[in-house]
Amino acid sequence: MNRRDSLKFLGIGTLAAATMVEACKPKNEKLAEDTTNKPGENEEAGRLPNEVARDKKLNEEKFFNDHEMATITVLADIIIPKDARSGSASDAKVPDFIEFIVKDMPENQTPMRGGLRWLDLQCLNRYNKTFVDAASAQQLEIVTAIAYPKKAKPEMQQGVAFFNLMRDLTATGFFTTKMGIEDLGYVGNSPNKWTGVPADVLKQYGMENV
Amino acid sequence: MTSNLWSLISSLEHHMNDIQIKKSATSYDAIVVGSGAGGGMAGYVLAHAGLKVLMLEAGPFFDPAKDSMQLKWPYESPRRGASTNTRNFGDFDGAFGGWDLEGEPYTTKDKTEFYWFRSRMLGGRTNHWGRISLRMGPNDFKGHHIDGLTDDWPITYDEVKPFYDKVDRMIGVYGTVENLPNEPDGIFLPPPKPRLNELYIKKGAAKAGVKVIAGRGSVLTEALPNNKDRGACFFCGQCGRSCKVYGDFSASSCLVIPAMKTGNLKVIPNAMVREVLTDANGLATGVSYINKDDMQEYQVSAKIVILGASAGESARLLLNSKSAAHPGGLANSSGVVGKYLHDSTGSSAGGWLPQLLDRKRYNEDGTGSIHIYGPWMSDNKKLDFPRGYHIEFGGGMGMPEYGFGFGMQDMNGAVPGRDGKMKEAGGFGASLKDDYRRFYGTGFGMAGRGMAIAREDNYCEIDPNVVDKFGIPVLRFHYKWSDYEIKQAKHMQETFQSIMHEMGAIYSPMEGPETNYGLEAPGRIIHEVGTVRMGDDPKKSALNKWCQAHDCKNLFVVDASPFVQQGDKNATWTILALSMRTAEYILEQRQKLNV
Numbered sequence: 001m002n003r004r005d006s007l008k009f010l011g012i013g014t015l016a017a018a019t020m021v022e023a024c025k026p027k028n029e030k031l032a033e034d035t036t037n038k039p040g041e042n043e044e045a046g047r048l049p050n051e052v053a054r055d056k057k058l059n060e061e062k063f064f065n066d067h068e069m070a071t072i073t074v075l076a077d078i079i080i081p082k083d084a085r086s087g088s089a090s091d092a093k094v095p096d097f098i099e100f101i102v103k104d105m106p107e108n109q110t111p112m113r114g115g116l117r118w119l120d121l122q123c124l125n126r127y128n129k130t131f132v133d134a135a136s137a138q139q140l141e142i143v144t145a146i147a148y149p150k151k152a153k154p155e156m157q158q159g160v161a162f163f164n165l166m167r168d169l170t171a172t173g174f175f176t177t178k179m180g181i182e183d184l185g186y187v188g189n190s191p192n193k194w195t196g197v198p199a200d201v202l203k204q205y206g207m208e209n210v
Numbered sequence: 211m212t213s214n215l216w217s218l219i220s221s222l223e224h225h226m227n228d229i230q231i232k233k234s235a236t237s238y239d240a241i242v243v244g245s246g247a248g249g250g251m252a253g254y255v256l257a258h259a260g261l262k263v264l265m266l267e268a269g270p271f272f273d274p275a276k277d278s279m280q281l282k283w284p285y286e287s288p289r290r291g292a293s294t295n296t297r298n299f300g301d302f303d304g305a306f307g308g309w310d311l312e313g314e315p316y317t318t319k320d321k322t323e324f325y326w327f328r329s330r331m332l333g334g335r336t337n338h339w340g341r342i343s344l345r346m347g348p349n350d351f352k353g354h355h356i357d358g359l360t361d362d363w364p365i366t367y368d369e370v371k372p373f374y375d376k377v378d379r380m381i382g383v384y385g386t387v388e389n390l391p392n393e394p395d396g397i398f399l400p401p402p403k404p405r406l407n408e409l410y411i412k413k414g415a416a417k418a419g420v421k422v423i424a425g426r427g428s429v430l431t432e433a434l435p436n437n438k439d440r441g442a443c444f445f446c447g448q449c450g451r452s453c454k455v456y457g458d459f460s461a462s463s464c465l466v467i468p469a470m471k472t473g474n475l476k477v478i479p480n481a482m483v484r485e486v487l488t489d490a491n492g493l494a495t496g497v498s499y500i501n502k503d504d505m506q507e508y509q510v511s512a513k514i515v516i517l518g519a520s521a522g523e524s525a526r527l528l529l530n531s532k533s534a535a536h537p538g539g540l541a542n543s544s545g546v547v548g549k550y551l552h553d554s555t556g557s558s559a560g561g562w563l564p565q566l567l568d569r570k571r572y573n574e575d576g577t578g579s580i581h582i583y584g585p586w587m588s589d590n591k592k593l594d595f596p597r598g599y600h601i602e603f604g605g606g607m608g609m610p611e612y613g614f615g616f617g618m619q620d621m622n623g624a625v626p627g628r629d630g631k632m633k634e635a636g637g638f639g640a641s642l643k644d645d646y647r648r649f650y651g652t653g654f655g656m657a658g659r660g661m662a663i664a665r666e667d668n669y670c671e672i673d674p675n676v677v678d679k680f681g682i683p684v685l686r687f688h689y690k691w692s693d694y695e696i697k698q699a700k701h702m703q704e705t706f707q708s709i710m711h712e713m714g715a716i717y718s719p720m721e722g723p724e725t726n727y728g729l730e731a732p733g734r735i736i737h738e739v740g741t742v743r744m745g746d747d748p749k750k751s752a753l754n755k756w757c758q759a760h761d762c763k764n765l766f767v768v769d770a771s772p773f774v775q776q777g778d779k780n781a782t783w784t785i786l787a788l789s790m791r792t793a794e795y796i797l798e799q800r801q802k803l804n805v
Binding site for chain 2: 045046048050051054055058059078079080081083097100101104105143147148149150151163164167168171172173175176177178180181183184185186187188189190191192193194195196197198200201202204205207210
């Protein structure tokens with residue numbers, strides 16, 4: 001089939017990228033001719049029944065309590081705040097993502113739970129308040145003490161390890177959302193004709209003859 | 211008798227009848243076990259020639275057009291595309307199954323570390339593979355003369371070339387004609403141009419004395435003129451998810467589904483074959499399989515049995531198919547079935563390019579296969595290991611997924627900020643958020659994939675004590691890397707360091723002896739071949755040069771099990787060529803087989 005036909009096959013014509021993606025969303029179909037386990041009502045195309053069941057089960061579980069979620073939310077927004085270009089981590093629902101991830105990847109549960117508790121004990125000892133209840137300046141003070149691995153004091157090292165994990169999960173959780181992807185400026189994941197690095201970019205880096 | 215006794219007897223009969231062996235009334239011209247590259251090609255050729263073929267696939271039906279996760283955004287997965295137990299390469303990856311299949315264990319002995327990736331689905335692992343499509347060269351088929359360390363295949367490159375040519379035309383592969391002695395050129399579609407990071411790799415590799423050419427991938431960078439079923443690639447970079455327009459090679463989309471349209475190929479999914487059945491004369495008569503949907507056992511007969519279950523699984527089937535005529539397992543009078551198992555060597559490295567901070571954005575997805583490739587060019591006389599490896603390179607502005615942004619504290623302290631001043635590594639807030647933007651698209655990676663020497667004492671056998679959930683005895687692996695493979699990995703690491711240095715990249719020190727220089731554990735590269743090797747001597751091989759069993763003339767094997775010695779080339783293209791060759795041989799020989 002030619003390229004025009006193949007675009008039609010995907011359900012897209014000569015539309016803009018965003019519309020193309022919408023049109024490509026799969027309908028609720030079971031795997032073609034899959035006779036193992038009759039598909040459930042909300043089964044996604046291409047998903048095996050046990051995958052759907054696992055995510056459903058995970059979504060019904062709850063790991064973090066309300067206090068932990070509140071702490072995660074404050075931390076996430078300190079790590080990735082709202083700015084001129086895009087919203088904050090909590091605007092992009094990063095705390096909910098972190099909750100799902102620790103259920104999906106249980107090896108993160110103790111480092112996260114323990115790290116949050118470690119943080120609260122630091123704050124209680126310093127400020128007589130938990131992290132979420134401390135004043136903004138105090139929150140920034142304790143974060144500053146664990147956010148710079150090369151500068152942190154040795155007794156803060158567990159906090160550094162926790163904050164590295166928290167930073168990683170926040171960044172991944174943010175930049176894989178629609179908001180984060182637009183912030184980053186990623187313009188792929190849509191039908192394209194790749195003809196190599198654009199000429200102006202080749203010139204910028206002196207790569208015309210490589 | 212009392213009515214109580216009657217009802218007891220009839221309830222016993224009812225329970226005893228719950229599991230049966232159901233014998234199929236239909237007899238087929240051929241049964242093909244497995245629907246991957248080898249099984250798919252055999253089914254395709256035979257069905258198009260008018261044979262009635264039954265294909266048994268252990269996993270569910272899979273049609274990339276309907277079932278692929280292509281073009282989904284990371285936020286359409288709650289884990290943003292991270293891997294799971296059931297999709298080891300990512301939530302959108304095109305392979306079901308993986309290293310651990312529930313109820314289908316394998317075992318190891320003598321401190322073996324072996325990982326076995328099984329993808330139970332129509333098309334098998336061809337749905338998610340990297341589409342890197344390399345012909346084995348003359349020195350790969352006949353390498354003994356080089357250093358005496360390997361056994362020769364009973365066939366030459368020239369005998370296989372016509373089939374490579376046909377596969378190229380039929381399925382499509384991109385690349386450039388290079389006239390390299392052991393990297394035979396194909397009939398190529400135009401290759402995709404390098405991404406910006408890949409231009410830096412090319413430039414750095416040239417300075418390091420490492421040859422880099424265009425990649426060779428089974429992706430339709432142009433439409434195939436004689437094929438209306440497949441669309442041309444539209445450069446989304448997601449071949450690993452399988453392609454909704456059949457723009458890349460999957461056995462499901464390119465072989466099995468088209469073959470079904472002839473009306474001559476019946477596919478039964480969720481059918482796990484237990485053993486090959488033979489008659490008193492030792493000829494194959496059919497197979498016994500369990501249907502996972504109704505959990506009943508079926509026997510079906512055919513004039514020819516063709517195994518394409520993958521190296522490992524095909525050996526397992528043969529070893530589990532013992533009879534009076536085949537006491538050591540079917541086709542195993544030589545005792546070689548299970549032996550000479552080998553996987554590719556693999557070691558990798560990566561880094562980032564400070565020159566690419568603050569890049570201009572454009573769509574750089576490209577294809578999902580390699581844009582550039584490093585063939586093995588070195589002189590082994592100067593080295594402490596035999597043969598060699600190729601290098602797969604990549605880097606660019608890809609779609610964010612789980613893992614994006616990890617480890618920023620190892621990067622943002624290494625270069626000046628926007629204000630020109632060095633900053634403290636790590637951090638938080640607006641400046642950190644800006645760092646993710648600045649560093650986006652600076653990363654790259656490289657991986658060596660090399661030739662391991664096939665050895666008799668790297669093997670799989672049947673574990674005498676363990677069965678899977680279907681009652682089928684499982685494989686037990688015995689495998690060790692030798693010093694040759696470890697030294698090859700060391701050379702890979704040294705080469706990567708040299709390239710990255712010449713690129714002006716920032717990167718970590720090389721892997722050291724404590725990790726075997728980053729040499730992946732056996733099985734991890736998922737190129738396992740051998741176990742039912744071909745040869746001219748029935749005392750030293752299980753199959754003849756047509757992949758026909760010496761001991762059983764109506765039994766053939768068409769996956770990577772027949773490989774005598776893998777080259778530093780991925781197996782798939784050779785599997786396709788050999789399977790086509792074997793299928794055409796079957797057609798020519800049908801008279802002689804009295805079928």
